[in-house]
Amino acid sequence: MFEFMTIRELYDLIKTNNILEMDSLQYVQLQGWIRTNRCNGSVGFIELNDGTFFKNCQLVYTPQLANFSEISKCLTGAALTVIGKFKLTPENKQPFEIELTEATIEASCSNDYPLQKKRHSLEYLRDLAHLRVRTNTFSAVFRVRSSLAMALHEFFQNQGFVYVQTPIITGNDAEGAGEVFTVTTRKDDKYDQDFFGKRASLTVSGQLHVEAYALAFRDVYTFGPTFRAENSNTKKHANEFWMCEPEIAFADLEDDMNLMEDMIKYCIQYVFDNCSEEMEFFNNFIDKDHTLIERLKKVLDSSFARINYSDALQQLKAVEDQFENKVFWGMDIQTEHEKYLTEKYGPVFVMNYPKESKAFYMRLNDDNKTVAATDLLMPVVGELCGGSQREERYDVLLNRMNEMGVPVSSLQWYLDLRKYGCCQHAGFGVGFERLLMYITSMENIRDVLSYPRTPRNLQF
Amino acid sequence: MFEFMTIRELYDLIKTNNILEMDSLQYVQLQGWIRTNRCNGSVGFIELNDGTFFKNCQLVYTPQLANFSEISKCLTGAALTVIGKFKLTPENKQPFEIELTEATIEASCSNDYPLQKKRHSLEYLRDLAHLRVRTNTFSAVFRVRSSLAMALHEFFQNQGFVYVQTPIITGNDAEGAGEVFTVTTRKDDKYDQDFFGKRASLTVSGQLHVEAYALAFRDVYTFGPTFRAENSNTKKHANEFWMCEPEIAFADLEDDMNLMEDMIKYCIQYVFDNCSEEMEFFNNFIDKDHTLIERLKKVLDSSFARINYSDALQQLKAVEDQFENKVFWGMDIQTEHEKYLTEKYGPVFVMNYPKESKAFYMRLNDDNKTVAATDLLMPVVGELCGGSQREERYDVLLNRMNEMGVPVSSLQWYLDLRKYGCCQHAGFGVGFERLLMYITSMENIRDVLSYPRTPRNLQF
Numbered sequence: 001m002f003e004f005m006t007i008r009e010l011y012d013l014i015k016t017n018n019i020l021e022m023d024s025l026q027y028v029q030l031q032g033w034i035r036t037n038r039c040n041g042s043v044g045f046i047e048l049n050d051g052t053f054f055k056n057c058q059l060v061y062t063p064q065l066a067n068f069s070e071i072s073k074c075l076t077g078a079a080l081t082v083i084g085k086f087k088l089t090p091e092n093k094q095p096f097e098i099e100l101t102e103a104t105i106e107a108s109c110s111n112d113y114p115l116q117k118k119r120h121s122l123e124y125l126r127d128l129a130h131l132r133v134r135t136n137t138f139s140a141v142f143r144v145r146s147s148l149a150m151a152l153h154e155f156f157q158n159q160g161f162v163y164v165q166t167p168i169i170t171g172n173d174a175e176g177a178g179e180v181f182t183v184t185t186r187k188d189d190k191y192d193q194d195f196f197g198k199r200a201s202l203t204v205s206g207q208l209h210v211e212a213y214a215l216a217f218r219d220v221y222t223f224g225p226t227f228r229a230e231n232s233n234t235k236k237h238a239n240e241f242w243m244c245e246p247e248i249a250f251a252d253l254e255d256d257m258n259l260m261e262d263m264i265k266y267c268i269q270y271v272f273d274n275c276s277e278e279m280e281f282f283n284n285f286i287d288k289d290h291t292l293i294e295r296l297k298k299v300l301d302s303s304f305a306r307i308n309y310s311d312a313l314q315q316l317k318a319v320e321d322q323f324e325n326k327v328f329w330g331m332d333i334q335t336e337h338e339k340y341l342t343e344k345y346g347p348v349f350v351m352n353y354p355k356e357s358k359a360f361y362m363r364l365n366d367d368n369k370t371v372a373a374t375d376l377l378m379p380v381v382g383e384l385c386g387g388s389q390r391e392e393r394y395d396v397l398l399n400r401m402n403e404m405g406v407p408v409s410s411l412q413w414y415l416d417l418r419k420y421g422c423c424q425h426a427g428f429g430v431g432f433e434r435l436l437m438y439i440t441s442m443e444n445i446r447d448v449l450s451y452p453r454t455p456r457n458l459q460f
Numbered sequence: 461m462f463e464f465m466t467i468r469e470l471y472d473l474i475k476t477n478n479i480l481e482m483d484s485l486q487y488v489q490l491q492g493w494i495r496t497n498r499c500n501g502s503v504g505f506i507e508l509n510d511g512t513f514f515k516n517c518q519l520v521y522t523p524q525l526a527n528f529s530e531i532s533k534c535l536t537g538a539a540l541t542v543i544g545k546f547k548l549t550p551e552n553k554q555p556f557e558i559e560l561t562e563a564t565i566e567a568s569c570s571n572d573y574p575l576q577k578k579r580h581s582l583e584y585l586r587d588l589a590h591l592r593v594r595t596n597t598f599s600a601v602f603r604v605r606s607s608l609a610m611a612l613h614e615f616f617q618n619q620g621f622v623y624v625q626t627p628i629i630t631g632n633d634a635e636g637a638g639e640v641f642t643v644t645t646r647k648d649d650k651y652d653q654d655f656f657g658k659r660a661s662l663t664v665s666g667q668l669h670v671e672a673y674a675l676a677f678r679d680v681y682t683f684g685p686t687f688r689a690e691n692s693n694t695k696k697h698a699n700e701f702w703m704c705e706p707e708i709a710f711a712d713l714e715d716d717m718n719l720m721e722d723m724i725k726y727c728i729q730y731v732f733d734n735c736s737e738e739m740e741f742f743n744n745f746i747d748k749d750h751t752l753i754e755r756l757k758k759v760l761d762s763s764f765a766r767i768n769y770s771d772a773l774q775q776l777k778a779v780e781d782q783f784e785n786k787v788f789w790g791m792d793i794q795t796e797h798e799k800y801l802t803e804k805y806g807p808v809f810v811m812n813y814p815k816e817s818k819a820f821y822m823r824l825n826d827d828n829k830t831v832a833a834t835d836l837l838m839p840v841v842g843e844l845c846g847g848s849q850r851e852e853r854y855d856v857l858l859n860r861m862n863e864m865g866v867p868v869s870s871l872q873w874y875l876d877l878r879k880y881g882c883c884q885h886a887g888f889g890v891g892f893e894r895l896l897m898y899i900t901s902m903e904n905i906r907d908v909l910s911y912p913r914t915p916r917n918l919q920f
Contacts, residue, residue: 031710033881051678052620079883100621110879130672130873148621153613160512163606167911168685169700171918181643185689189647197919212590218511229645240629250491346827413590413920419570421493423539451627451669458631458656
């Protein structure tokens, strides 16, 4: 009689031009939620979205429908199960429609539903974190987010990387990355009597923990939530976000950059392949210049440049006049400098930074001034991710920890790794939301996290 | 001259009997860590593990090697890069060996290396969380863990499920699952002045948050860390562990059970396909009866039984004498009862439990006494996972929350979902470590977590 179909399956028939299948398809059953419903008394049109596909499916109904009147009064947001005749409509904007023969209301929608037909601002929708994913923008964001996560897993697992789930609760006081949240069952700071018998905090990175696994499995990666207790309200910062941190053994900074470049390209291609409707939407409605797809395709075709920090500084110095900030060796590369470099080079790795600006675990170069670290700068958005070769020499690492005031006692196990077959190894971290924002052109991190955590914001 | 190969690649040639490739293979380069090294002065043998494969590769060296003496003194744990001749040895235990022509020590290993040749107890290795993954047992555990994670992602994504990363920090006071950790930047309990302006805690489940996404995408799942602040020291409890929580819309309890059954089978098959050496190891060296593989294969071939709690109780009552615990309607099903039921049925879903023993969000059945919940019981291990249809009726849910003392104010958004197109939906949660323990026969949760978190245990 009828076949249950998802809207994705119907669009797949159209996309693959599966004429045989379409011809045999008579009556279909669909389930979904009403995006819009308009009826002039003799004919009604429902835009139904079933969650499986970015686009809606048009349902057409007439007074021949037994519960015509009831259906015509159905509000945006209501859930329906319908049966109808599948009809190709090549002359219309939508390639097909469903002429309803049956319609059942699975769940009605209250008339105070905050997502009405009109366009809502992203800011307004942030207060509706439980509902906003029903809109086009957030439906696109969170489907791409899911695909991008899968892209990372596939990229690494296809090459034999082992996924390591490093702990969230950590006793390592300082991993060198800013302020941390305390995890406690007490109402005071007597941490020696606390649950873990010492002060516990939320991790800022799984890198130190995962290095131990790279020294056993060779190639590993983490993918999980990380935390910063920074009280900053910018578009790029949230207090809870996801990081992916690959770590590779028998590898140096060049291997690290190769992996980073391959990973970025794989992710872009994967999202193109799996979320083409969503990417078109981001290109046409989110990206300011409507050049998102063009830019990403260019990245796929490019070979990422690689320059030393010192060389980059020389080049910047030569055109210092065009910058607001002075150029001097030792400085952080600022947004305006990133812009200059990426306009010149396209995607570019800057390598071998002054040791003062980088973390204690990065490998000290022979010049004793720089470390084997790299940041990947991308056109338009700037820094996308960063990595380093790790310091594998016990004495050098211990010295750096003491120089930088990193407490040794809670990281003795990390130091000890240097005593036991610690081959050269390297790794990097990519902020998952930053990568997602890069690929979607979404500008505020609050709009790519399911329920974002920012200062004084814990509504859901 | 030579080709870089991993030990996995070499074994793949053997397994696929790729004669052409093997014939053309002359000299190979390998990198890895010494598991054992013995030398009688005229010939030496190194068992090298490179992390890509469960098994080692045998390296053979003689005084013809330029640094023969140095290599012969290399200790267990040291990292090497070697070049040698690939030689099939069909008459030996190992199908091939490498006759070294070059060997470079990448990193030596201190002679206080705690992982010596002799067998160490799992308890002893727990204090070496940074090194234990270099042993056979933990290498097997953590490769299967990685594969099992990928199995879950593939299972869901292949069917169009959207992966939702629900928040770790939550403001929902009580999700009905025991004690929670507080997340704070203060040293007292003035939470209104705290980072988020209210008390924040670590999540015990992503379910409530992900329900909102199921009501937009239809089929979704979470996969992430969850926390319990319970001060219990059992083999099955850790304070930090991973959960996978699928949630499906337009679905009832039966759909939920179908999904659970499919998922379990997919995971088992995936691990068989991707970790056959590891599974043989677990069968022969970890499983008490050496029947692990046989048991899991039986599960693959079985159709999981489904019985109502009330029917199960009647059956248990009929043989009450054989149990230590009395059988009465309303009781929790104990280990001995699980054993009886699974011996009778094999894998079995028990459905429709007394509402008193279950969570507030589970759908109240028409009898007003039971809820549409299910637990999956497996032979030998008992309960593996549980799920329920969710209460989609606003008034019924509100009533249950009040009955059970669940604070409504912080979950108003969750209640509100019931006003806006809340079709019937269902979901379940599977403890990732429990599933991993089931598939590997590992008995202590501390041995399947990279750095386990248990009371007063935060060494790493």
